[in-house]
Amino acid sequence: MARVAAPLAPVSNIDSDAKLAFVEFLLTSVDVQESARRAVDWLVAHVPVTEAAVLVLDGPGNEMLLVAEHGISSGAIIDFALARDDTRHPLVEALSGSETIYIQNLAAHHPSPLESRTFHAVPLRADASEASYGLLLVSGPGRDLDADTVWVGRTLGKHVSRLIGRQALAETRFGQERMLLYSIINAVTDPILLTDTEGKLIIANSHAEKLFAAPEEASEGWRRAAALNNMLFSAALSTSAVGMSELARRELLLVDPLEGSDLLFELMSSRAKDERQGTYVVSILRNVTDLARAKEEIEESYRTLRVAQAEVRDERHRLDLIIDSVADPILVTDQEGDIVLMNTPAERLFNAPGLEDEAALRRVRANGANLTSFVSNVLTRSGEQRYRGEIQLTDPLVGRPLPVEALAGTILSEQGELMWVVTILHDLTEAIEKARLYEQLKQASVELERKVQEATAELAEQNELLRRQHIALEQASNLKSQFLANMSHEFRTPLNAILGYTHMLLNNVTGQVTDPQRKSLTRIDSNAKHLLALINDILDITRIEAGRMPLNATTFRVSELFDEVQSELEPIIKRSNLTVATKQRGTVPSVRSDRQKVKQIVLNLLSNALKFTPAGSVTMTASYDLRRKEVAIAVKDTGVGIPAEDQVKVFEDFRQLDSSPARGYGGTGLGLSICRRLANMLDGTIDLESAVGRGSTFTLRLPAKARRR
Amino acid sequence: MSTREQPLVLVVEDYQDAREMYAAYLQFSGYGVAEAANGIEAVEKTQALLPDIVLMDLALPRMDGWEATRRLKADPRTRHIPIVALTGHALAGHAEGAREAGCDAFVTKPCLPDALVAEIKRLLDQQSSKSENKTSSSTTKTRKRP
Numbered sequence: 001m002a003r004v005a006a007p008l009a010p011v012s013n014i015d016s017d018a019k020l021a022f023v024e025f026l027l028t029s030v031d032v033q034e035s036a037r038r039a040v041d042w043l044v045a046h047v048p049v050t051e052a053a054v055l056v057l058d059g060p061g062n063e064m065l066l067v068a069e070h071g072i073s074s075g076a077i078i079d080f081a082l083a084r085d086d087t088r089h090p091l092v093e094a095l096s097g098s099e100t101i102y103i104q105n106l107a108a109h110h111p112s113p114l115e116s117r118t119f120h121a122v123p124l125r126a127d128a129s130e131a132s133y134g135l136l137l138v139s140g141p142g143r144d145l146d147a148d149t150v151w152v153g154r155t156l157g158k159h160v161s162r163l164i165g166r167q168a169l170a171e172t173r174f175g176q177e178r179m180l181l182y183s184i185i186n187a188v189t190d191p192i193l194l195t196d197t198e199g200k201l202i203i204a205n206s207h208a209e210k211l212f213a214a215p216e217e218a219s220e221g222w223r224r225a226a227a228l229n230n231m232l233f234s235a236a237l238s239t240s241a242v243g244m245s246e247l248a249r250r251e252l253l254l255v256d257p258l259e260g261s262d263l264l265f266e267l268m269s270s271r272a273k274d275e276r277q278g279t280y281v282v283s284i285l286r287n288v289t290d291l292a293r294a295k296e297e298i299e300e301s302y303r304t305l306r307v308a309q310a311e312v313r314d315e316r317h318r319l320d321l322i323i324d325s326v327a328d329p330i331l332v333t334d335q336e337g338d339i340v341l342m343n344t345p346a347e348r349l350f351n352a353p354g355l356e357d358e359a360a361l362r363r364v365r366a367n368g369a370n371l372t373s374f375v376s377n378v379l380t381r382s383g384e385q386r387y388r389g390e391i392q393l394t395d396p397l398v399g400r401p402l403p404v405e406a407l408a409g410t411i412l413s414e415q416g417e418l419m420w421v422v423t424i425l426h427d428l429t430e431a432i433e434k435a436r437l438y439e440q441l442k443q444a445s446v447e448l449e450r451k452v453q454e455a456t457a458e459l460a461e462q463n464e465l466l467r468r469q470h471i472a473l474e475q476a477s478n479l480k481s482q483f484l485a486n487m488s489h490e491f492r493t494p495l496n497a498i499l500g501y502t503h504m505l506l507n508n509v510t511g512q513v514t515d516p517q518r519k520s521l522t523r524i525d526s527n528a529k530h531l532l533a534l535i536n537d538i539l540d541i542t543r544i545e546a547g548r549m550p551l552n553a554t555t556f557r558v559s560e561l562f563d564e565v566q567s568e569l570e571p572i573i574k575r576s577n578l579t580v581a582t583k584q585r586g587t588v589p590s591v592r593s594d595r596q597k598v599k600q601i602v603l604n605l606l607s608n609a610l611k612f613t614p615a616g617s618v619t620m621t622a623s624y625d626l627r628r629k630e631v632a633i634a635v636k637d638t639g640v641g642i643p644a645e646d647q648v649k650v651f652e653d654f655r656q657l658d659s660s661p662a663r664g665y666g667g668t669g670l671g672l673s674i675c676r677r678l679a680n681m682l683d684g685t686i687d688l689e690s691a692v693g694r695g696s697t698f699t700l701r702l703p704a705k706a707r708r709r
Numbered sequence: 710m711s712t713r714e715q716p717l718v719l720v721v722e723d724y725q726d727a728r729e730m731y732a733a734y735l736q737f738s739g740y741g742v743a744e745a746a747n748g749i750e751a752v753e754k755t756q757a758l759l760p761d762i763v764l765m766d767l768a769l770p771r772m773d774g775w776e777a778t779r780r781l782k783a784d785p786r787t788r789h790i791p792i793v794a795l796t797g798h799a800l801a802g803h804a805e806g807a808r809e810a811g812c813d814a815f816v817t818k819p820c821l822p823d824a825l826v827a828e829i830k831r832l833l834d835q836q837s838s839k840s841e842n843k844t845s846s847s848t849t850k851t852r853k854r855p
């Protein structure tokens with residue numbers, strides 16, 4: 001690369017008309033670009049150049065921009081700009097220099113507006129003393145620059161320097177005004193925005209920027225809040241039809257990007273029309289958040305107040321109902337003792353407005369006086385929360401005495417001052433009556449208890465007496481049995497002698513006795529035998545009753561027993577001329593019982609039957625009741641029979657029907673009594689069926705198997 | 710066993726009328742009779758006389774019939790002599806007590822003389838048939854009631 005000062009241009013050969021036209025154009029043009037393009041076109045038309053371009057400093061003078069060109073085919077250099085602080089660039093050096101320089105083979109690392117890297121750079125300036133405002137670049141004719149090109153450069157330079165210098169002055173003044181305006185709108189505390197009709201931001205003051213613009217370093221939340229605010233603002237603008245001149249007011253809810261809280265604004269916007277740049281919208285936002293909140297709070301407290309009032313009213317009403325529903329009178333008195341509140345039952349006692357009766361009014365007054373004295377007692381007793389007492393009242397309507405229990409409680413203020421006394425009265429009439437009845441009951445109970453104790457003691461005494469009597473009786477009974485047993489022994493011994501000697505006399509042991517003597521001896525003998533039989537029977541009964549008749553159970557057949565009994569009574573049967581038969585109905589099993597006692601019963605029954613049957617027959621029948629497991633032995637005769645009314649008596653002691661024939665029939669009259677006793681011992685029974693003149697049937701029923709004792 | 714012409718019966722009975730009645734009837738019936746009025750006498754007389762049979766009342770003074778029987782049955786000299794207990798007490802226990810004491814038979818008063826004699830005869834017959842079986846060579850026979 002080589003830089004040399006350009007040689008002086010040769011003499012112009014261009015006619016003066018073309019130059020005049022160019023100069024005239026420049027005089028009418030106030031536009032730098034327009035002037036530059038005209039200059040390039042003029043050069044191309046009148047001078048043999050291949051490429052030409054004009055670079056001009058921008059407003060602030062920081063860089064050079066390409067404003068006009070010719071012959072540059074590549075689109076890449078359209079956006080050419082060269083920073084002024086790139087001082088090593090030959091073009092920047094050319095700008096600060098005063099002479100036209102010839103640049104040959106511009107280094108590749110330096111950007112170049114021309115494709116040819118060898119060209120002339122002509123500084124554009126008013127005169128040599130002033131700084132350049134740009135460069136005219138020309139390549140083509142050769143090393144030497146012709147005079148016309150130099151002329152164009154000088155002419156354009158003067159024109160450009162004039163234009164840019166005036167522009168710079170204007171811009172400086174405009175900038176100052178602008179800064180003033182900015183500071184004014186920034187001083188306004190309300191956010192102010194200038195937008196287009198779509199809401200796109202053009203100018204905003206700092207308060208508005210806080211809401212709608214997020215700086216680079218802003219958090220994600222901030223950025224999102226700003227975006228949201230923009231959206232809300234645009235929507236607010238678009239939804240409202242903003243008239244051409246009128247002021248629109250509406251509320252706008254935005255988000256505080258830093259706090260995240262809601263902010264309520266009043267949005268005032270109006271349109272501003274600019275002839276050149278179209279229609280704008282100026283918006284002012286006024287923060288009314290606190291105002292709205294305060295309003296809401298006032299409304300809320302008012303609502304709360306209304307609700308509380310209603311509740312108090314309801315509560316009061318409920319309380320009245322509750323107090324009135326209590327059957328006991330309730331009164332509230334103030335510290336002066338005056339009644340401030342009472343329920344309906346209390347009113348009946350202390351307040352009788354409807355009453356005409358003089359006596360009733362007097363009673364009401366008396367009640368009031370009694371209550372007052374009670375309450376004054378309560379008032380003088382400081383420190384006690386509860387006070388209980390009894391008051392004598394009177395029912396105003398009927399004059400009935402009304403003793404009541406009064407229970408008073410004090411209500412203190414927050415300062416501990418006595419405010420009210422609440423008194424509840426409880427009717428004691430019933431309680432007193434109950435207590436009286438209870439006392440009576442208690443006395444009766446005590447009396448009863450005393451009597452019971454007396455009776456119990458007496459009973460115990462009697463029991464003891466009875467027990468002793470029982471023991472004595474038992475001893476007596478034992479003694480009696482023993483006595484009877486002994487007595488029978490003592491009876492037997494002489495009787496034994498009587499019978500023995502009589503027997504010996506009758507058997508002629510001591511010599512032949514005469515017939516009358518024999519008759520007498522026979523009487524003695526039979527009476528002694530009767531006496532013996534009586535003694536034996538009494539002994540049997542005694543033994544049974546003393547429980548000294550042991551049972552000895554064996555197994556035997558009833559038929560065998562029949563045979564035995566029959567043969568034992570054979571002499572009597574023969575003498576009687578009766579037919580005695582034995583029968584068995586069905587199968588009769590062996591019996592397990594006390595054989596001796598069963599035999600004694602059957603013997604007795606048969607001998608009775610023989611005794612009381614003048615003619616006919618006696619039948620002994622054995623049968624078995626399978627269901628009851630009982631053996632029945634029936635002794636049936638065709639004798640005199642027993643009248644129904646006597647059928648029970650025959651089993652009693654010493655009973656023989658019609659005492660006179662008893663002797664005739666013989667026997668002790670104890671037989672059936674013993675039989676029944678024996679049968680009972682054996683868990684059996686003896687029954688009788690009989691009719692006068694048609695004979696009798698005695699039936700012994702025994703369990704087939706005696707139970708073990 | 711006896712060499713006596715008449716079998717000897719010892720009647721032990723404290724009640725004199727009864728004792729003499731039985732004695733009279735036994736003699737009338739052809740028996741030899743000895744008498745005792747109490748238990749001690751009964752034991753002594755049995756040991757002294759060795760009767761063919763003893764008729765023993767149980768309720769006796771000085772020594773009762775049960776005790777006397779026990780002694781006689783305990784004595785080898787008198788053990789073989791049959792004893793017929795005689796009692797007025799029909800109460801249970803008397804008969805058992807008598808058998809336990811060793812009595813061979815038991816008769817309840819009142820007992821007619823001929824019933825008593827029949828019982829004595831039965832026991833003596835039983836006794837002689839036993840001894841006959843034991844000593845077949847013996848020719849002595851109990852004399853029977855005429």
